[in-house]
Amino acid sequence: MRSLQPLLFTFLVHLSTPTTVTWMRNAVFNLPQNFVGGKLPCSKQTVLFPEELQEPIRLVGNVSVSEIILPNDGELYLDDVIIALGVDAEEQCEDDRQVEFKDVSYSSWEDPDVWYSEKFNEATPDAERVPCHEDIVLFPKNTQIDIELPKDTQYINMMIIGDTEVLDVDSLRANFSFDFILNDYWETGLAFVNTKCSSKAGCPCQINTPEIKCYKKNCPEPKCLYPIQPTGHCCKICGGSITFETTPSFNMVAFKETVDKIVGSYNRDQFVYHVSKLPQTWESFIDSTEREARNKFNDISGKVHVIVVEKGEYTGVSTEVINELYHSMSRMESKKLFLSGNPINMVGFGWKVFISALLIVMGIMGVIYVYYYRLPDHWIRNFSLNMSIPGRPVLSRFQRRTDSVLSLARRDSEVSRISTGGFRNPMYDSKRGRVVVTESVEEEE
Structure with a gap:
């Protein structure tokens, strides 16, 4: 007990x-x-006291103003206060007008x-x-x-x-x-x-x-x-x-x-x-x-x-x-x-991150698509020539031959022996086992 x-x-x-x-x-x-105005003064503002104070005014805590114009007659009590005079660069202050107490x-x-x-x-x-x-x-x-x-x-x-x-x-x-x-x-x-x-x-x-x-x-x-x-x-x-x-x-x-x-x-x-x-x-x-x-x-x-x-x-x-x-x-x-x-300050932050990431991915995919499928041939040739300067790395996408003329013909035909250029289908070898090509020869009348 x-x-x-x-x-x-x-x-x-x-x-x-x-x-x-x-x-x-x-x-x-x-x-x-x-x-006057119902707001505390900020560091850009000047505080103006009345000419005469009927009551003693107590300042407590932190006071940050640009300037204080004291009364001609009155009392101010400083009760564990820190007074900072001058503009605080980090404070969001609307204007530098004078504020009346x-x-x-x-x-x-x-x-x-x-x-x-x-x-x-x-x-x-x-x-x-x-x-x-x-x-x-x-x-x-x-x-x-x-x-x-x-x-x-x-x-x-x-x-x-x-x-x-x-x-x-x-x-x-x-x-x-x-x-x-x-x-x-x-x-x-x-x-x-x-x-x-x-x-x-x-x-x-x-x-x-x-x-x-x-x-x-x-x-x-x-x-x-x-x-x-x-x-x-x-x-x-x-x-x-x-x-x-x-x-x-x-x-x-x-x-x-x-x-x-x-x-x-x-x-x-x-x-x-x-x-x-x-x-x-x-x-x-x-x-x-x-x-x-x-x-x-x-x-x-x-x-x-x-x-x-x-x-x-x-x-x-x-x-x-x-x-x-x-x-x-x-x-x-x-x-x-x-x-x-x-x-x-965090509202919509998740959406902003998502949209930014999406735009970055779309941009990368767009660059890849243009480079491999839509880039003009003369751009590639000029790019290859520019990259062939001594001291720079060489970028090679195709095994090019000396001529830009391409022809499609049977290997035993006369055209193939005459042509100075050639084309090789990169997908041919992978499909030859599944695709059957039938040739038809027209008889001469």
């Missing part, structure tokens, strides 16, 4: 460890909607690109890029922005505004100097419930799926044939996904270990994956009690969603990973597999 205690403890920690989701809307340089002061709770968490990756659906019921929501200090609160109730663990902890709706209302905007029901749309997932089948991110603002997304063009759009994603992507119904015996922790093992059998650094429990109900705005909410989150029914994508350029290997996982799930019911097609 003692041996089971560490395993049980690990299981509960795995399911119940809260994560921090940070509001980044007013602080991030690397968001497409922060620029917008100092936006309004956003929505349900905008997926305003949140940051270490648990997010390229496979995470937009519907789960907002705070989940176990998350701690963090708003940095000196955040000055109008935030539209969600319409359908979203459950969170707690909220931290600057240095202040917010544990209930009343405390949230007391912090409305932060410029929260009530939803259509004149409510906050948030519920603070300390719900820890205790179901071995896993829990959904939220009971009520948030109304994600997909119209704000700048979806890149998928680099594959027949891209897929998994549940919760605003954009079509290249990769693979599986959805299936859970059973009373389903174990989310064991299933995630299986997924991780299969992904690791290929190249772990090449892929990212996301496993989650989908909401079972689609409710309107309802303020549930803590007990009701906890029961709903720990409901064993519902579907599980798996998404596997590649980190860099799409090669199609991610579909092989998800396909292997699909065939390993022999006991799961109502499985649905979604796979994107081949990379666009």
